[in-house]
Amino acid sequence: MLSRGNGVALWRQIHSKMETEISSGGYGPGDRLPSENELSGRFGVNRHTIRRALAALEEDGLIRVEHGRGSFVREPVIHYPVSRRTRFSENLSRQRRRPGSILLMAVDIEADPMVAEALDIEPGAVVTRITNAGEADGRRISYAKSYFPRAQFPGMVRVYRETGSVTRTLRHFGIDDYSRKRTRIIARMPTVEEARELEQPKKRPVLITESVNVDARGVPVEFGICLFASDWVQILVEPSE
Amino acid sequence: MLSRGNGVALWRQIHSKMETEISSGGYGPGDRLPSENELSGRFGVNRHTIRRALAALEEDGLIRVEHGRGSFVREPVIHYPVSRRTRFSENLSRQRRRPGSILLMAVDIEADPMVAEALDIEPGAVVTRITNAGEADGRRISYAKSYFPRAQFPGMVRVYRETGSVTRTLRHFGIDDYSRKRTRIIARMPTVEEARELEQPKKRPVLITESVNVDARGVPVEFGICLFASDWVQILVEPSE
DNA sequence: CCTCATCAGTTGTATAGACAACCGAAGCTG
């Protein structure tokens, strides 16, 4: 059964044994595993060694351990296939309005240091923050916050409400052309609030783009942080010709 | 310092104390923490209690623990620019990081439909697949699979072993310059194997880039799928000049 | 100079025991 002193730790052997037992269907989803005491007797090891193996299984997401109740096999995680067809594409090389944009909030606030640095203004200066969500095929796919320096665009909130688009709003203020300066792409787990806004499970990561748009003279006009549901969105980068 | 019997486990108190100490800069990136023995003396607890706290810090991605050496504070994020000319080691040395590349596997296989389409060859044609891991300052940051059409580059495996770099390998075959055609960026949770290769916690997402490199005439020479540890790598997209 | 063995210091594994915290069911009490 287990072999001692062969270079493979006992808890690893137990972990791998139970792993195959679970994934091969020996224990079904929701089943309760034997108690730590029973397992330690069955494998002939100390209870702590069993606990080490169980901790690893929990980290793998195969089981969940409940205080005073026992260890239970988790429902198999839905593994979203990376199908190349069903994904929406966000093309960074193009400047186009995302369809299905929903205005969630528009307020004037003081710029925190990060926003201030991006827009090249003083921290604490007033900026207009517009929060909106993007939908496609009835599915929430993005959640974005855009920051505009208010000194440059007074009354932006009202204009945005009327026009409903960043491009048209900026044009109203005389900015006919603007371009993306640099985009930073990161991935992380969502906060509870972000997961709710994106209508996606908390365990799925989000793709985030942070970008600064500048006008023709190179002056920052918008700083945007956009969260994408990673299950549905891919980002494309194409070198411009 | 620590309070016993107040409902909060000792290891949690230690974990949170060390967490703030690290993020507040008490220990800098790359610094070695005191040994488990010293910490156990300092906090007045058993070594195993310290180990529990360190394990949690490691899961958080704040430290890494190395057998026989010690625990080290992880370093901050790395910026990985994606542009028409993207070269792994160039990117890193420009940020004064020490690049490293480890060849994990090199085999000739038949192209699956996805690879074939990307390289514009017949499905089933033989391609050379090179799997390697990228490092910066000794830390794993990427895990990549690169596909090359074998018809165009016979004996690629041997050449790659000798040169250890995509750029130098292609140069050996007369490709002096190549550029990135299109990059697709997605995010998802890693498989157990991917997390292991990236030496990152299983609950942290990975950033993935898929790109095709073409030679001066526009013929595909390489298709690459590169996984980045999202905790430590950000992708930068700059408008191409 | 290079190679190898050794050694102190470090983390990893395994064992053992004790008690706390929690859960659920069974039994008691009004």
Added chain:
DNA sequence: CAGCTTCGGTTGTCTATACAACTGATGAGG
């Protein structure tokens, strides 16, 4: 019957000890 207590079984924490495995430096021997 509702509410409460008790109790056995479970997981969580902490301590203690011992040894294995690994790392890096030091020094002996060629």
